[in-house]
Amino acid sequence: MKYTFLYFLLISLLISTSCKKDDFSDSNADLSGIDFKQEMRNFVQGISTYSKSIKAGMLIIPQNGHQILTQNGEPQGPLATSYITAIDGIGREDLFYGYDNDNTPTKASDQNEMLPFLNIAKDHQVKVLVTDYCSNQSYMDDSYTKNKAKGFISFAADHRELDHIPAYPVKPYAENNQNITNLSAAQNFLYVLNTASYTSKAAFLDAVKATNYDAIIMDLFFNDIAFSNTEIQSLKTKANGGKRLVICYMSIGEAEDYRYYWNDTWKSNKPAWLEKENPEWQGNYKVYYWNKEWQNIIYGNDQSYVKKITDAGFDGLYLDIIDAFDYFENK
Numbered sequence: 001m002k003y004t005f006l007y008f009l010l011i012s013l014l015i016s017t018s019c020k021k022d023d024f025s026d027s028n029a030d031l032s033g034i035d036f037k038q039e040m041r042n043f044v045q046g047i048s049t050y051s052k053s054i055k056a057g058m059l060i061i062p063q064n065g066h067q068i069l070t071q072n073g074e075p076q077g078p079l080a081t082s083y084i085t086a087i088d089g090i091g092r093e094d095l096f097y098g099y100d101n102d103n104t105p106t107k108a109s110d111q112n113e114m115l116p117f118l119n120i121a122k123d124h125q126v127k128v129l130v131t132d133y134c135s136n137q138s139y140m141d142d143s144y145t146k147n148k149a150k151g152f153i154s155f156a157a158d159h160r161e162l163d164h165i166p167a168y169p170v171k172p173y174a175e176n177n178q179n180i181t182n183l184s185a186a187q188n189f190l191y192v193l194n195t196a197s198y199t200s201k202a203a204f205l206d207a208v209k210a211t212n213y214d215a216i217i218m219d220l221f222f223n224d225i226a227f228s229n230t231e232i233q234s235l236k237t238k239a240n241g242g243k244r245l246v247i248c249y250m251s252i253g254e255a256e257d258y259r260y261y262w263n264d265t266w267k268s269n270k271p272a273w274l275e276k277e278n279p280e281w282q283g284n285y286k287v288y289y290w291n292k293e294w295q296n297i298i299y300g301n302d303q304s305y306v307k308k309i310t311d312a313g314f315d316g317l318y319l320d321i322i323d324a325f326d327y328f329e330n331k
Helices: 002-022 036-054 081-086 108-123 137-150 201-209 229-234 292-298 305-311 324-329
Strands: 059-062 089-093 127-133 153-157 215-218 245-251 254-256 274-277 284-287 316-320
Touching (some): 036 059, 089 108, 108 137, 201 229, 245 254
Parallel strands (some): 059 089
Antiparallel strands (some): 254 284
């Protein structure tokens, strides 16, 4: 009897240890019947409605996940009209360079998968912003030329980390001194998220102010300190005097453990909507983006991420990890 009790105690401990180890791995929740593409459309549309109700004309630009422009995810499929109406632009990485490896031309087959969707966006007055990852100057020139020919605006990023303003080209492609007050008028953009190489917030602001890009895509925070409304307003004038747009990056398909909303207790007692860590991006965790608790963190109330961004004076939202539906569809 004594050994039987010890046996069951040992088994219980092993099960308990196993459960703790797996607390932050894949959930066993039943996800059958969920339309992951439509749930992402609903999420973006909700963000659009809320942000535009706070600030008229707030720009909504989802990055990647272009398949949800149609209802069935096929280029010839029926249009997702409500979604297209809710967005002002669409971002696409790696169209001509960087899809498989940085500074490497994207295969024609991959380009041909993306281009029909980007053309759908363009044909419906949704601005297309392409970020190619290449550092060879001839590749950078080629990226700008090819995107221009397609009717897209682009940024040739020489670092995947998006951690600085490229030294080449010396002047932004299609540089101009026009007042850019809407996304359709923009002819170029700068995409800089990681500010670690800048010694101070002031140094970062000064570097951006000295440029003539028509639109800036950046983070709300510098070393965990949010930019103020005054600081964001100071970026809205190009060095040549023309007006420009300042747009804020925000991930909605993953939770990031370096964000203000993160609770360290989640790693041992995870909320129902939190999934496993992205193995390619340390500190980023998959989420059930259709879950109301997660969505409340992102938008819809005065404590939400979107409200912080609008209060800071940004002109728009650049929404990342839109393609999270791929992860769940392939589980």
